Amino acid sequence: MSHSLNEIEAMSKRAARGAGLAWGLAEEAAKGTRWLSAFSFPGTEMLAGLLALNDRLPAVDFSPATLTGRWSAPAGRMSPLIAGAAMSDCAIRMEAGQVIEMENVSFPLLVVPFAGGAALRLGVPVSVSWEGVKLTTDGQRLCVQGARDAILTMHATQLSCAAPAAMTGQSEPVMRADVDEAAWAKLGEFAHRTYAPATESSRLLGAGSGLSDND
Amino acid sequence: MTEVSCRDPNLVMRLARLGSIHQSRLSFMRILTRRMAREGWRFEQTAFEINDQGVGHAVYTAHGPERAYSLIAYAHDLPAEKRSDRVIAEAWDATFTLFDGIPTGADIERLSQNIPVQEAGRVKGTELSVSRANRSVRLWEHVVSKLAAGEQPDAAQIDAVGYLMRTTAVYGSGKLGAADREMIADRPEFRVPFQVEMLSVYLTRWFVRDLVQYMADTRAKALGASAAKLDPDLARSMGIGNSTGLGMAPFLLNHPVLFSNWVQVRETALQRVRGVASATADEIAVFNDIFARNKQSVANWHSEHPVQLEKLAALQADVDLISAKLEDEGLAQSSPWESLYQWSTQSLTVEGQEWLVSLMLEPYGDLVDDLADEMSADNTATFRIAGAMTVARLREVLQDVYGWALKTDWSLAANKARAWYVSEEKLEPRLGERFEEPIEEYEQPLAPGRDATQLFAALAHWPEETPVAEFLLRHPEHRHSVRRAQIANRAPYAEIRDNTISEDVLPIDMLRCKLAFFGAMHFDPRSDRWVRICMYGNAPYPEELSTRDGDFWVYPDAQSVAKEG
Numbered sequence: 001m002s003h004s005l006n007e008i009e010a011m012s013k014r015a016a017r018g019a020g021l022a023w024g025l026a027e028e029a030a031k032g033t034r035w036l037s038a039f040s041f042p043g044t045e046m047l048a049g050l051l052a053l054n055d056r057l058p059a060v061d062f063s064p065a066t067l068t069g070r071w072s073a074p075a076g077r078m079s080p081l082i083a084g085a086a087m088s089d090c091a092i093r094m095e096a097g098q099v100i101e102m103e104n105v106s107f108p109l110l111v112v113p114f115a116g117g118a119a120l121r122l123g124v125p126v127s128v129s130w131e132g133v134k135l136t137t138d139g140q141r142l143c144v145q146g147a148r149d150a151i152l153t154m155h156a157t158q159l160s161c162a163a164p165a166a167m168t169g170q171s172e173p174v175m176r177a178d179v180d181e182a183a184w185a186k187l188g189e190f191a192h193r194t195y196a197p198a199t200e201s202s203r204l205l206g207a208g209s210g211l212s213d214n215d
Numbered sequence: 216m217t218e219v220s221c222r223d224p225n226l227v228m229r230l231a232r233l234g235s236i237h238q239s240r241l242s243f244m245r246i247l248t249r250r251m252a253r254e255g256w257r258f259e260q261t262a263f264e265i266n267d268q269g270v271g272h273a274v275y276t277a278h279g280p281e282r283a284y285s286l287i288a289y290a291h292d293l294p295a296e297k298r299s300d301r302v303i304a305e306a307w308d309a310t311f312t313l314f315d316g317i318p319t320g321a322d323i324e325r326l327s328q329n330i331p332v333q334e335a336g337r338v339k340g341t342e343l344s345v346s347r348a349n350r351s352v353r354l355w356e357h358v359v360s361k362l363a364a365g366e367q368p369d370a371a372q373i374d375a376v377g378y379l380m381r382t383t384a385v386y387g388s389g390k391l392g393a394a395d396r397e398m399i400a401d402r403p404e405f406r407v408p409f410q411v412e413m414l415s416v417y418l419t420r421w422f423v424r425d426l427v428q429y430m431a432d433t434r435a436k437a438l439g440a441s442a443a444k445l446d447p448d449l450a451r452s453m454g455i456g457n458s459t460g461l462g463m464a465p466f467l468l469n470h471p472v473l474f475s476n477w478v479q480v481r482e483t484a485l486q487r488v489r490g491v492a493s494a495t496a497d498e499i500a501v502f503n504d505i506f507a508r509n510k511q512s513v514a515n516w517h518s519e520h521p522v523q524l525e526k527l528a529a530l531q532a533d534v535d536l537i538s539a540k541l542e543d544e545g546l547a548q549s550s551p552w553e554s555l556y557q558w559s560t561q562s563l564t565v566e567g568q569e570w571l572v573s574l575m576l577e578p579y580g581d582l583v584d585d586l587a588d589e590m591s592a593d594n595t596a597t598f599r600i601a602g603a604m605t606v607a608r609l610r611e612v613l614q615d616v617y618g619w620a621l622k623t624d625w626s627l628a629a630n631k632a633r634a635w636y637v638s639e640e641k642l643e644p645r646l647g648e649r650f651e652e653p654i655e656e657y658e659q660p661l662a663p664g665r666d667a668t669q670l671f672a673a674l675a676h677w678p679e680e681t682p683v684a685e686f687l688l689r690h691p692e693h694r695h696s697v698r699r700a701q702i703a704n705r706a707p708y709a710e711i712r713d714n715t716i717s718e719d720v721l722p723i724d725m726l727r728c729k730l731a732f733f734g735a736m737h738f739d740p741r742s743d744r745w746v747r748i749c750m751y752g753n754a755p756y757p758e759e760l761s762t763r764d765g766d767f768w769v770y771p772d773a774q775s776v777a778k779e780g
Binding site: 003007067082091 | 295388389602744
């Protein structure tokens, strides 16, 4: 079904929060999923897969242990949202020519939107590469190199982010996205955890005026 | 010019002041009507297929310079027990969508399956908004029965309510599958925020006038008589109501850059007018005329809510003080507006001060109207965190933006008595009692002051030169607050500098603030978290836009002011 990008962002934020991410990371997850969807990638499927994989587990287990050297996570797999956010936060290092390298990243495509953010900050394109794949973005457009299966992989053993990178054969974002129904339903389940159950008193006290609208 | 700076965010961004803002010439409604009048928009009703029970659809098309937009209205026969203005309602008196272009029969049929059920339906990128409205039962029946009896409705009864229908939600920006704002934001007519929603409501008012006349005609015909035609002046005095709850409060907190731009524009307009060295005779005449008419508007403002009654009484006293001041001393020869503004800060309540601020902008369209183009926001540039910022610098920013919060004792229950949450019932935003209801685990991040204080405490033992990126790796729970602080550091009016979860917070302050930027008038709180307002009261109808004033209509007796050039 065709969805607006705002719907995708709103659902993704709630779902990420429902799966236990801190609000700030849920916001990143939402912007990233929207960004990928705008480039016709199955962002919602990737996010649903990631949230199911790390559902309510401690973020620290999937975070880079340190931001020096090659980044790796204690649990042996790294969250692309936490690592991607850290990469964007450290974007300035790439300006100095440093390549940010990571090990064992889950759903590596979810790192790419953060490269978009980093590219906007640096003012030069940033590339994200893993086995057989290279995606380069200046924040507005995206160049895709690699087979679709490899791009959508659930796990990358090695991943590197570098700037400046060259943009060739770029694609422009679109304004609508076709969303996989199963992934959407899965995100909806996670999102539902953030909604307070309906109670009579909350219905009465929590919102309205308590007065009749038939006046 | 007099050297004047913009007002301090620590003064402006308090809830009591934000909750005292009034519409101005930079409100979204007036920006829209000025544009439509200036560009000579053309309007037509292209369908009105409504049966004797008042059920059916109608289509109203607005033709701008380059594009057309159509309001598709569906009219329903709503049983009284289903009439609720809350988000949790499932049926309404009328439902609407603003269509991008001119709909085909197939579009109208497709939308007839989706628009009447609102959130339970789906729309596409050709739809720009989805909205609904309920009748004011009393006034609707009064107007229909009077007209059907061949008489005009009673002006006093119309004044007491102000509208025949009130919208209870106007969704845009991609809701329910509609077009994202990004799809249309580059069109000149939609560059200013909320122009889609304001156009939809403007056309809705036209439909409602037609529908009430049609229902009166139908009732009269059944009795073998013919109804009176609603007097144009009475019709014009009616606006469209809006009934709104907590959804608008999270909006202001969730769109800090956009909100900052709105306030920045208003503050910049005030700064420019305060800087005027001397006022011309024409400018003074416009000010005096609008002042007199705005006094009338205050007199027409009704509410039964104790908080609003108190504010209204204070405003009326302030208006008298301004009258006396102007009569006794007139406007100063030199820097008249700065002089008047400075006097107001010493002499008037906050409500009166903000009323005067909006009023002072009125003679200065040439000086301030260009600011409207700066009211929208592109969030991408401000969303990213600057990870290289040092812990020391972040602390400074927090002390500057959240100084009030760092001085608040958050261990006191009274200072965090409330929690914002989303109910599973149609995702209605609600505000609950943290210590009395099982809601804390569902709390939304809508208490920036408390959260910034926690961030400040977490930073206490970190070395000054550490980059924020390192801190956030260990403390992802503060990522949200770090982002807000960095945004507020660049956008001075981004953050409400007040407690949004205290036991005495009035959510209606936030609702009113947003509604005032829309251009709403006659705020009438129904509780501390619910407000009714009126939009487009006294506005020219589409067929009158070329002959009546497209700008100063908000003030009663709009024809007495010379039209803008």
